[in-house]
Amino acid sequence: MLEVINLVKEFNNTTAVNNISFKVEPGKIFGLLGPNGAGKTTTIRIILDILKPSSGEIKFSGKKIDQNFQNITGYLPEERGLYKKNKVFSVICYFAELKNIETKKAHQLTDFWLKKLNMFEYRNRKVEELSKGNQQKIQFITAIVHNPNVLILDEPFSGFDPINQQEIKELILALVNEGKTIILSTHQMELAEKLCSEIFLINKGLEVISGNLNDVKRKFGTKNIKIEYNGDATFINEMDEVVHLDLYQNYAEVQLKQEAYPTNFLRKIVERIEINNFSVLEPTLNRIFIDAVSKSKGEL
Amino acid sequence: MKKIIAIAKWEYLEKVKTKTFIVSLILTPLLIFVFSFLPTFFASKEENRTKVIGILDETQIYFKKLSSALSTYKLPDSQPQYIVVNLFKPNLLIDTIKSRANNDVLNNTLEGYLTIQRAENDSQIVEYRSVSVANFADLKRLETSFNEVRRREFLIQNNIDTTLLAGINANVDVTQITIEEGKESKADFLTKYMTTFVFLMMLLLVVVGTGGLLIRSLVEEKSNRLIEIIMSSCNPDQLLFGKVIGLSGLALTQVFIWTLVGIAILGNTLPTIISFENIILIFFYFFFGFLFYTAMFVGFGSTVTTEQEAQSMTSYLTMLVIFPIVLAIPALQNPDFTAIKVMSYIPLTMPGTMILRINSAQIPTWEIILTMTILIVSTYLMIWIASKIFRIGILSYGKRPSFKEIFSWVRQK
Numbered sequence: 055m056l057e058v059i060n061l062v063k064e065f066n067n068t069t070a071v072n073n074i075s076f077k078v079e080p081g082k083i084f085g086l087l088g089p090n091g092a093g094k095t096t097t098i099r100i101i102l103d104i105l106k107p108s109s110g111e112i113k114f115s116g117k118k119i120d121q122n123f124q125n126i127t128g129y130l131p132e133e134r135g136l137y138k139k140n141k142v143f144s145v146i147c148y149f150a151e152l153k154n155i156e157t158k159k160a161h162q163l164t165d166f167w168l169k170k171l172n173m174f175e176y177r178n179r180k181v182e183e184l185s186k187g188n189q190q191k192i193q194f195i196t197a198i199v200h201n202p203n204v205l206i207l208d209e210p211f212s213g214f215d216p217i218n219q220q221e222i223k224e225l226i227l228a229l230v231n232e233g234k235t236i237i238l239s240t241h242q243m244e245l246a247e248k249l250c251s252e253i254f255l256i257n258k259g260l261e262v263i264s265g266n267l268n269d270v271k272r273k274f275g276t277k278n279i280k281i282e283y284n285g286d287a288t289f290i291n292e293m294d295e296v297v298h299l300d301l302y303q304n305y306a307e308v309q310l311k312q313e314a315y316p317t318n319f320l321r322k323i324v325e326r327i328e329i330n331n332f333s334v335l336e337p338t339l340n341r342i343f344i345d346a347v348s349k350s351k352g353e354l
Numbered sequence: 355m356k357k358i359i360a361i362a363k364w365e366y367l368e369k370v371k372t373k374t375f376i377v378s379l380i381l382t383p384l385l386i387f388v389f390s391f392l393p394t395f396f397a398s399k400e401e402n403r404t405k406v407i408g409i410l411d412e413t414q415i416y417f418k419k420l421s422s423a424l425s426t427y428k429l430p431d432s433q434p435q436y437i438v439v440n441l442f443k444p445n446l447l448i449d450t451i452k453s454r455a456n457n458d459v460l461n462n463t464l465e466g467y468l469t470i471q472r473a474e475n476d477s478q479i480v481e482y483r484s485v486s487v488a489n490f491a492d493l494k495r496l497e498t499s500f501n502e503v504r505r506r507e508f509l510i511q512n513n514i515d516t517t518l519l520a521g522i523n524a525n526v527d528v529t530q531i532t533i534e535e536g537k538e539s540k541a542d543f544l545t546k547y548m549t550t551f552v553f554l555m556m557l558l559l560v561v562v563g564t565g566g567l568l569i570r571s572l573v574e575e576k577s578n579r580l581i582e583i584i585m586s587s588c589n590p591d592q593l594l595f596g597k598v599i600g601l602s603g604l605a606l607t608q609v610f611i612w613t614l615v616g617i618a619i620l621g622n623t624l625p626t627i628i629s630f631e632n633i634i635l636i637f638f639y640f641f642f643g644f645l646f647y648t649a650m651f652v653g654f655g656s657t658v659t660t661e662q663e664a665q666s667m668t669s670y671l672t673m674l675v676i677f678p679i680v681l682a683i684p685a686l687q688n689p690d691f692t693a694i695k696v697m698s699y700i701p702l703t704m705p706g707t708m709i710l711r712i713n714s715a716q717i718p719t720w721e722i723i724l725t726m727t728i729l730i731v732s733t734y735l736m737i738w739i740a741s742k743i744f745r746i747g748i749l750s751y752g753k754r755p756s757f758k759e760i761f762s763w764v765r766q767k
Contacts (some may be wrong), residue, residue: 104587104749121589128584135578140368152587153361196583 055205056101056235063096063259072259073110076082078235078252082202083226084236085250085267086239087343094290095132098206101237102129105309113194114204121229128202132209132239138182141333142168146195153200158288160199167182167195168286169219187218194222198229205229208239243340255343262346267339274342277310278335279319295319304330357588361596366603367566375604382559383612389555398514404433405492408455408467410441412448413478416470423499435495441467459485468496478504523676550713553636554679554706556612557643560605562672564644565651566599570662572655572748581748594737598648632712638726639712643705646733647675653740656747657755674702681710693711698725701732739764 056078063071071093078084091253098182099105101112104123112119137145143164148161153230168174171191175186182194188214198205210226226249230236240246245252253270255262281287282305290306291299295314300307310319316334323329369375407424412419418598421438429435441455458464466484473479480500482493502523509516575581584593651671658664681694698707698721711717746763747755755763 099582099749103584103589104582129583129584131579131582133579133582135580137580138578139372144368149362149583149587150365150586152357154356178542180695230493252473284604 055115056103056237057113057116057285059111061097061100061112062099062108063093063105064108071100071107071256072257073158074254074256074261076254076261076264080235081230081233082252083186083230083236083238083250084191085246085253086237086256087243087246087253087257087287087339088262089347093254094256095208097256098129098208098237099240102127102206102238105148110209123204125200126203128197130194130197130198130205130207130210132212134190134213135191136181136196137188139180140185141178142173142181142192143177146192146199149196150199153202156198163199167199171195171225177276181219186213186216190214191218191222191348202234204235204237206237206239209242210227210238210240211245212244233350243338243343247339253339253347257347263342270342271337271339273312274346275336277312277314277316277337279308279310279316280331280333280335281306281308281323281329282331285328287323287327289325289326293319293322306331357592358596358599360591360599361588362603365571365597368472369571369601373723374567378559378609379611382563382608382614385555385559404429404435405465406437406439407496408439408441408458408461408464409452410448410455410467410469410765412442412469412471414442415507416500419444419503419506420499423503424495427495435746437462439467454698456483457482463515465492468500468502519662529557529561532632533761549636550710553640553709556609557640557706557709558672558675558679561644561647561651561675562668564648565655565671566653567604568597568648569655569658571597572652573658573661573664576748576751578657579751585749590748591741593748594652594741594744598645598652601650605686622740635712635722636709639705639708639729642726642729643734646701646705646729646736647671649733649736649740653736653743653747654745654760656740657750657760659751659754663754675706677703677706679706681707682683699728701736703728742766 058076058078059075061071061074062069073094074097076084086094086097093321096105100107103119108260114123131223137148143161146164146167147157147160150163151157155163164179165174168177171194173188173191173195176188178190179188184192194210197207206298207226210222214222225239226236238246238250247267250307252265253267254264263274284304287301287306288307290296290301294312296308297311298309308319320329383750404464409417411420417440421440424436425434427435431724441451443451447493451467452628455464455467459466466482468480469481469483471479471481480497482496503522506516506519509519553661572581575584588596648747651668655664680695684691684694694707698702698711704725743760746766747760
């Protein structure tokens with residue numbers, strides 16, 4: 055387990071990361087979410103030991119991280135780039151060797167991954183001769199070639215076409231199943247919603263929301279319910295769990311309180327009106343995120 | 355340590371294969387050759403055509419003897435170097451002769467012409483007229499020949515035995531010998547000049563070459579954010595040392611190959627051109643100078659983000675390295691010049707200046723030990739400062755930091 059404890063990072067007069075803490079469990083994808091400039095990259099850089107924190111610490115498997123931690127991490131930065139003039143094979147090997155892999159082993163691993171991603175034919179080509187999508191794949195290989203325990207992916211799907219996106223997604227899921235600790239940083243909420251089981255929302259260096267995705271949705275999502283019915287539904291307005299009601303002839307939209315359970319609500323109304331259709335509108339992470347960010351703005 | 359080796363290996367192996375490196379490997383000795391040998395080569399090269407020179411001897415005393423004196427100069431194919439034409443015509447005015455001769459010179463039938471006039475106190479005025487300023491060697495020969503003839507004539511007029519002339523004319527060259535403890539050695543200005551020049555040029559080209567490569571590789575890594583992946587795999591010091599070691603290896607490869615080429619081409623004549631007596635000292639200053647400048651390049655190079663910034667940074671730093679070369683000749687002529695002594699204590703100019711001084715004079719041992727100590731300490735300090743700047747510099751993109759900011763990076767612990 056990777057633990058981030060009371061992390062603070064100050065640059066001159068600005069606080070990029072302000073006292074955040076979270077835990078990342080192996081075998082799950084942890085979503086580090088937030089708008090641009092929220093402090094995601096700074097947090098990642100501190101975890102990767104690129105930057106030193108102003109205070110706070112990072113622990114892995116209960117121990118404070120040290121020099122060796124870098125050898126078991128893999129990093130796919132948001133802005134991609136490789137040595138353009140060098141051969142694919144030597145570039146991948148170099149990054150493997152930087153992770154303390156023996157030269158011979160690095161060669162084997164490089165060939166293994168090139169084959170696995172159907173890139174073996176490009177082995178001795180210069181990076182700049184490859185298509186952009188293929189360069190991205192090479193970049194992905196450089197992040198995982200050394201079989202890292204901790205993998206940090208910053209906007210991993212940007213720049214991939216749908217077919218490659220699928221391939222990379224499957225690869226990431228396979229790594230999850232192997233029990234790797236994976237942090238996914240993105241501002242694409244739909245993506246996070248599909249892949250992550252834990253999320254941490256950060257804005258202006260501060261924690262906004264964190265926890266299990268379903269819990270977060272339950273806790274922060276406004277619950278909207280659509281009902282199609284026969285009968286007189288005006289009584290709904292008087293119910294305790296209802297915040298707001300939009301009533302039409304045979305159709306109503308109800309906003310429930312955060313703590314209310316749609317099932318209980320249904321049980322109560324079913325006795326008084328005839329229900330033709332009942333549906334809970336799931337809040338999107340995007341909605342939660344926007345609400346939370348605008349709310350935190352209002353507080354400031 | 356393993357990572358430093360991996361980085362050094364990468365920097366060395368990948369760069370040694372590049373075209374830039376191979377081109378500079380060939381181009382650099384060529385440049386050294388062009389700048390050091392060619393001017394002397396051209397200056398000393400004999401012209402291989404016979405020149406027609408007119409003589410207008412108003413005194414009518416010197417023409418015959420002067421023309422026979424000039425006929426002793428031969429071209430390599432034993433053709434005469436000069437054909438002398440007597441321009442004096444008793445029935446023409448001097449001015450008419452001159453204007454005709456001017457036309458001949460302009461029409462290229464004459465290379466130029468010499469006028470000899472009588473002046474006060476039994477002396478002469480001798481002038482040479484030609485289209486362009488005359489070849490240095492030609493003028494020298496005309497002058498020497500005329501004076502020889504004039505002296506002889508003078509002796510004859512005063513009834514003195516002309517055989518004495520050889521004795522009077524004999525010239526004795528002063529051979530320079532520098533005194534070192536326990537032994538004396540013949541010093542040849544040219545040899546020392548060449549040695550100094552070759553080493554200074556090598557230092558310059560190696561520093562600028564590697565420095566340039568270093569900055570360019572940093573700019574590449576910064577501009578495409580590769581630096582982030584690298585920094586997530588090793589610490590800044592490892593990267594810095596890896597790069598410096600790899601690129602120093604590159605520089606050593608260059609120097610080694612050039613030395614081999616030099617030995618192959620010059621062979622036995624090498625010792626006459628290069629003086630080897632101070633080679634160990636020279637290599638010491640060369641090596642630490644290289645380290646010092648490279649560290650400087652790394653430190654300041656890490657602050658730039660674009661190719662243009664990299665270029666201007668490289669040229670500023672290059673100027674610092676060139677400075678001692680500008681002073682090469684005055685320093686050799688006067689090694690005790692105060693400014694040069696002062697410069698040999700300033701780390702920025704020391705390596706070059708000391709290479710200069712070592713070759714031109716005997717330097718007290720205490721001075722050598724002192725400068726060596728200063729150089730070692732300042733190289734260490736420079737590496738330390740460079741690593742401080744490097745740590746932050748490589749991760750700062752966009753606006754180039756001010757000196758104040760860079761200073762604050764150095765102070766950060």
